[in-house]
Amino acid sequence: MSAAAPDITVVAPEEIRLGTGNSRRFEGAEHDAGVSYFYVENQPGQGSLLHWHPYPETWVVLEGEVAFTVGGRTITATAGDTVTGPAFVPHRFENIGSGTMRLIGIHASATIIQTVVD
Template identity: 45%
Template structure:
């Protein structure tokens, strides 16, 4: 039988979305083990170079983006998944013309980011 720390829970969209009706927001400590960012990035936008002491997984829902992961550049679109190993510098930029929507999964109960640019 699962205890309270391993029991799955549901979080309603209105509880994590920063803008009602849009795919944008975050949740830290989901299930006690991961944190989530729900990205909505206009063309040309995205975070600057950074790293985390844990892996990060990107799941692209809509749009296209250019991901820089270490010394590689990877263009990704809907349904594609990218994994950045712990400590590897990375960033992305929405390519347009559509808005980028992604789910970014941080393998940590809280966000820890080292901004490099």
């Protein structure tokens, strides 16, 4: 007796693209996944608004130099660094480098829940 093949989902970038750039938003619930993420490409000076989530967020810096403000603390991270922020704490990030910044923001939730502060 052979077991049924597991369901595998491939999501092409254009299916979850944000705007006209390369950034994207993956909602896990739409793809039977337990996590969600943002893939972000920002130019110097670009970043997110101050916001919070009711779950922790983890960022993986893929390229560039990023200033993360979590609560009242600001740190700098570069390619290869992983940064975490706790639930319910306002946070933001900004590309402080001279080139393209790429990161993945992993949300510990199948649905992205975000409250903008400013």
